[in-house]
Amino acid sequence: MVSSLLWLPKLRTFAVAPVAIQRTLAAATSHRHRRRRRRYSSTASASDPAASRTISTLNSIRHEEYGRLLPCPSENVLPRNIVHLVVKEEGPILDFITKALDLPPLYVADLIHFGAVHYALVCPKPPLTATSEEIKLYKDFTKPSVLRKRASIKGKTIREAQNTFRVTQSDQLVEAGMYVRVHVRPKRFPRCYEVDWKSRIIAVTDSYVVLNKPAGTSVGGTTDNIEETCVTFTTRALELTTPLRTTHQIDNCTEGCVVLARTKDYCSVFHRKIREKQVKKLYLALASAYVPCGVMTHYMRPFRKSPKVISEDFIKGWNLCQLEVLECKRVPWPNALVEEKYGIEDINWPNKEFAYECKVNLLSGRTHQIRAQLAGCGAPIVGDSMYMPAAMAELACPGLNPFGKYAKQFENEADRERAAEEWAAQHGKEPRVAITLQACQISWDEGDHFYEAGPPWWAQ
Secondary structure, three states, X not given: OOOEEOOOOOOOOOOOOOHHHHHHHHHHHHHHHHOOOOOOOOOOOOOOXXXXXXXXXXXXXOOOOOOOOOOOXXXXXXXXXXXXXXXXOOEEHHHHHHXXXXXXXXXXXXXXXXXXXXXXXXXXXXXXXXXXXXHHHHHHHOOHHHHXXXXXXXXXXXXXXXXXXXXXXXXXXXXXXXXXXXXXXXXXXXXXXXXXXXXXXXXXXXXXXXXXXXXXXXXXXXXOEOOOEHHHHHHHHOOOOOOOEEOOOOOOXXXXXXXXXXXXXXXXXXXXXXXXXXXXXXXXXXXXXXXXXXXXXXXXXXXXXXXXOEEOOOOOOOEEEEEEEXXXXXXXXXXXXXXXXXXXXXXXXXXXXXXXXXXXXXXXXXXXXXXXXXXXXXXXEOOOOOOXXXXXXXXXXXXXXXXXXXOOOOXXXXXXXXXXXXXXXXXXXXXXXXXXXXXXXXXXXXXXXXXXXXXXXXXX
């Protein structure tokens, strides 16, 4: 007996979807067009017109068919999708997912290897949009009388038991009442297989490795993919027996210096150096307009998701962002062949005669800080498909940005949050491969450890 399907937030499509997933997609798709928020889905019948339309759509999408996650597709042509399940009967996790989603066992084993399967001992509380049947299922498995019989959650609070963890073994047992989240189509990083990783290694010591990270790769992985990472491929390139460890991050679309620890102890040491601001990072950014030298100050909305909204004026509770532009020189805009090679998207910036290469000293390290701040001053980074559209919108209609030069006054916090959401909607999507941003230099211990990445990709 396999589990019932729980909620499916942001579910999209699956190229080799079995009938079970295709039916689920039909239900989820119709809901998604009505409202973009988490909700339950119900299973459609095989004769459901919505299901037929979904299957037709799936068949019309171009993709490279393969039965496993490897070889890696040349492009991420299909969106990611997530399925949420509740276990009704004890058994191995691989068998459970294989039966519940009608997927090939080898494909499920690959998903587990990629880190795309997560579990919690107790099901999380369902959303308000859940059906009565699904709410009953949740209540049945979370009754105090039922939970008391489960030795696996003894001594844990319900909140603790609802924490999610990554599944690491295909033969890991799951028991009735457990929650399982499957990222059926994880985010992929094809560039990992195109890179000569040995040539990207800047330095190797007993404690750490310095890597010139390629754009279009992840340093330490994503929620659904810990296989296609800089850590994994650099470990293999050096033929190390102990996996390297991530000490800090730079965006997937950014290239440049990253430090990977060889031991757990040095990982902690480097984290402490970052906290104590002993690590200095310099960046090269190819801006689409001139940027004056000096310190640039903004305040970033404390919101986990991207794009990041920043304000030129102080707002209580928003995070201070500071960077220093050390120099700014005019250079040619990357030619079409270079843009195509690195997946630079044409955002139709109005003036592409020249670009401006800026050397930036990052004074505070916020997510997307350089990208957001340069865009905020009207000089978005070339190829940044997330922040350039908003800068273009403000350029075309000055004052559109409620947190820019012509900042609006808000009567209450709710109005400010509404304006922030509306401004975030003016931004685009995360770049597919690369942007013109490089972590060109990293040093610590007052320069005793000093490394450079070399010329950026757009200057080669």
